[in-house]
Amino acid sequence: MTTKPSVWQRLLTCLSSLKSYFKVLCLVITVFVLLQICSFQITQHSISLPPSLFTYLKHQHDQTSDNKTAYLVEKLRESVTFLPLKDHRFSNKPLEGHTWFMSSLFDNQTKDEAQYQEFPSDSSKGRLLCLKGVDEHDGSWNYYALAWPEALPTNAVLQKGLTFVSYNQYDYTNLWHGLSTMVPFVSWSLRNRCERPQKWILYHWGELRFGMGHWLSEILTATYIQEPDFTRFIDEEKPVCFEKAVVMRHDQAGMSRERRMEAFDHIRCKARNYCNVTTSKPRIGMTLLLRTGARAFRNESVVISVFKTECQRVEGCELNVSYSDNLTFCQQVELMKMTDVLVSPHGAQLTNLFLMDRNSSVMEFFPKGWLKLAGVGQRVFQWGANWSGMRHEGTWHDPVGETCEFSDTDRRCMSVYKNAMIGHNETYFGEWARRVLDSRKKQDIKEHNQDYDALDECRC
Numbered sequence: 001m002t003t004k005p006s007v008w009q010r011l012l013t014c015l016s017s018l019k020s021y022f023k024v025l026c027l028v029i030t031v032f033v034l035l036q037i038c039s040f041q042i043t044q045h046s047i048s049l050p051p052s053l054f055t056y057l058k059h060q061h062d063q064t065s066d067n068k069t070a071y072l073v074e075k076l077r078e079s080v081t082f083l084p085l086k087d088h089r090f091s092n093k094p095l096e097g098h099t100w101f102m103s104s105l106f107d108n109q110t111k112d113e114a115q116y117q118e119f120p121s122d123s124s125k126g127r128l129l130c131l132k133g134v135d136e137h138d139g140s141w142n143y144y145a146l147a148w149p150e151a152l153p154t155n156a157v158l159q160k161g162l163t164f165v166s167y168n169q170y171d172y173t174n175l176w177h178g179l180s181t182m183v184p185f186v187s188w189s190l191r192n193r194c195e196r197p198q199k200w201i202l203y204h205w206g207e208l209r210f211g212m213g214h215w216l217s218e219i220l221t222a223t224y225i226q227e228p229d230f231t232r233f234i235d236e237e238k239p240v241c242f243e244k245a246v247v248m249r250h251d252q253a254g255m256s257r258e259r260r261m262e263a264f265d266h267i268r269c270k271a272r273n274y275c276n277v278t279t280s281k282p283r284i285g286m287t288l289l290l291r292t293g294a295r296a297f298r299n300e301s302v303v304i305s306v307f308k309t310e311c312q313r314v315e316g317c318e319l320n321v322s323y324s325d326n327l328t329f330c331q332q333v334e335l336m337k338m339t340d341v342l343v344s345p346h347g348a349q350l351t352n353l354f355l356m357d358r359n360s361s362v363m364e365f366f367p368k369g370w371l372k373l374a375g376v377g378q379r380v381f382q383w384g385a386n387w388s389g390m391r392h393e394g395t396w397h398d399p400v401g402e403t404c405e406f407s408d409t410d411r412r413c414m415s416v417y418k419n420a421m422i423g424h425n426e427t428y429f430g431e432w433a434r435r436v437l438d439s440r441k442k443q444d445i446k447e448h449n450q451d452y453d454a455l456d457e458c459r460c
Contacts, residue, residue, distance in 0.1 A: 085142045086100055116184065117246070119242065119245045120244070127147055128241045129241065130152070130240065139207045147241060155237070160198070160243050163245045163246075166202050176348060183251075184248045187262065197228075219267060225274075272333060274330075275334060284311075284340050286343065287321075288343045289335075289343070290324070293419075302424055307343060310430055324352075336353070341363065341437065344362075346365065346378065350384075353390055354387075373413060373414040378395075393436050401417065
């Protein structure tokens, strides 16, 4: 007969089972912990464990990244778009706003400074200026574009250093127009640690020019202590991109009188140093800078006599009679250093006026017809005198001269009057010269010379 287990027996059996369960649980936990430790060690040493496999995977990742970068660079390179330098859409207002030269770009305008463009810059988003084309007759066949330094156009050449890119609506052989184009670059250099260009690029209506007049070239050589080096584009399909470029296309527009005088002071100082001008000047120097041919005085001897007589009336006044076409560049610089009163017909030779000391005087003469027909262009040396700190003492327009078959106000007559000879009026010339010389006497010459002798210490 089977008897039921006692309560104690049941309790012992249960405890024995629980002990087995705990043993199994501990074993499972131990195995799990060991597996985790092993897994962690494998992870930590995975680089060294299968080196060939890791290298392969890393190479695949880098290659994918490089391919993607190269793909993006190529897309940027292909996206570079060249536009015509001369935009015919704006031919009716070529000098307004963005102009017809590089018309898609706008200038930087700092107060009192010339309008300019600089590449690379924030406004160009770090992109470089690139140019191509070799046309000397039609600027619409020359081109410009902006490109990232890492994605220059195919076959592009990178021009190192600073390049000045000049646009001139007129030309680079005329002294006045050429100088007006260069002054903003000098002012920019003065504002930028006297930085000098390695290269120049000259455009006229977007057409390439590869040189300038000798006088202007000498001015730049004196100012930058090196001859200007003009870039020549050889292959019309091979762009040239510039590590750094400054573009001027508005001449002196935007410049304050102070900034212009500062630039002219610097050019004057550099020119005198370049020519080693050490000649002491008279108390008052009066110079007749005469022309031969177009716009020459019809009777030079009478004109010279009038000014000689008036100069002799003033103590310390010395008269010098010179012809602009007989003087070298440095002879012109030296002559202007000796001059306080410049007497001359309207013409390119008057561009030298800024080479005089500040506050010097200019007396200008015109043939018949210019007053009515020549327009604002006849005032360029009045502007030049003002911008360089000189005193323009007025003009004399010959009331008598060549005869035109048309009315005096007919523009066709300008071809008759433009290069006509100039007469004289002894009474008027004498009284005018006397007034100017009397004004010079009233100036404190000593103080004037002290103030501007200091300009011999050039800023750059």
